[in-house]
Amino acid sequence: MATVAPQGHEMVVSNVALPDPSPEGSLWALVPVGAEGVRLVCRETTALPDASFHDHPIASRGDEADAVALFEEVFVPRWRVCSYRWTEIGKHYGDIGALEHWHTLTRLCVKAELFVGLLQLITDGIGTSHRDGVRQLVAEVIEYASVLRGMVLASEERAEYTESGVLWPDKRMITAGRAYALGKYPHIVHIVKELGGQGPVLRWSEADFDNPEVGPWLEWAYEGAAVSARDKNLLMNLLWDLTSGSHAGRVGLFENVNGFPVPYLRIRVYNEFDRSGAVAAITDYLGLGASGEQ
Secondary structure, three states: OOOOHHHOOEEEEEOOOOOOOOOOOOEEEEEEOOOOOEEEEEOOOOOOOOOOOOOOOOHHHOOOOOEEEEEOOOOOOHHHEEEEOOHHHHHHHHHHOHHHHHHHHHHHHHHHHHHHHHHHHHHHHHOOOOOHHHHHHHHHHHHHHHHHHHHHHHHHHOOEEOOOOOEEOOHHHHHHHHHHHHHHHHHHHHHHHHHOOOOOOOOOOHHHHHOOOOHHHHHHHOOOOOOOHHHHHHHHHHHHHHHOOHHHHHHHHHHHHOOOOHHHHHHHHHHHOOOHHHHHHHHHHHOOOOOOOO
16 A cells, blocks of 8 residues: 555555564565656546536545555665564554654644534535534534644643654554544534535536526525525535545545554554553552451
């Protein structure tokens, strides 16, 4: 799996996540994408480069390309090999990947905040933001975004320097934040679609609005409570690209497996979280294990 490799210059090649790798299979190396013997087989793109920005505000801008990297007699200089035959490397995946996973958590946080902004614009535009039920659903997305922002800040606040002098974010906060973010992500996307109503189903192209016969009717019939028909349509097209189109489908699948899915992350949360202080406090308060009178 080589995400973004078709758009990059260098690849990190490893199987660091394998639980019990062989010595020959324990590898961490940096390989140029253009190295002799490297071939990339790209998946079908979700981008719509020929579409207008109005019709597809996200998909028209491009795609995060995924590919399979094939290696045939590829020479990798020793200075590019970070680790080889160290079978214990998988046990340090959380430490090694902390920066990458911090980036993933930050991306999910920013996306959640964008969902909040989009929902405010849509519910204000179609005239539903005054309803208590709508506000409660928007508030649920705000809660989600707020928790993720708190996790990002906590991972930075609790960062520590490595032996080589690099400031490294707290992996415990990152893992817990990612597990929470991914576990709730499908539900949050459902709320965003729910609050769009029938708008994402009835979407029109920019050409439809520019049509002299149909356009005026759409401008009249599709006008929102506080937004023009064109702007309302543009918001619904953005909602579609973020939640329902091919781009959204790929993103949802990718987020679920990028850096491992929720069940694995929750095992890491269990293993990484230090519960000793809380256990000791309760044990001491109750006098557990003590002989004689309590």
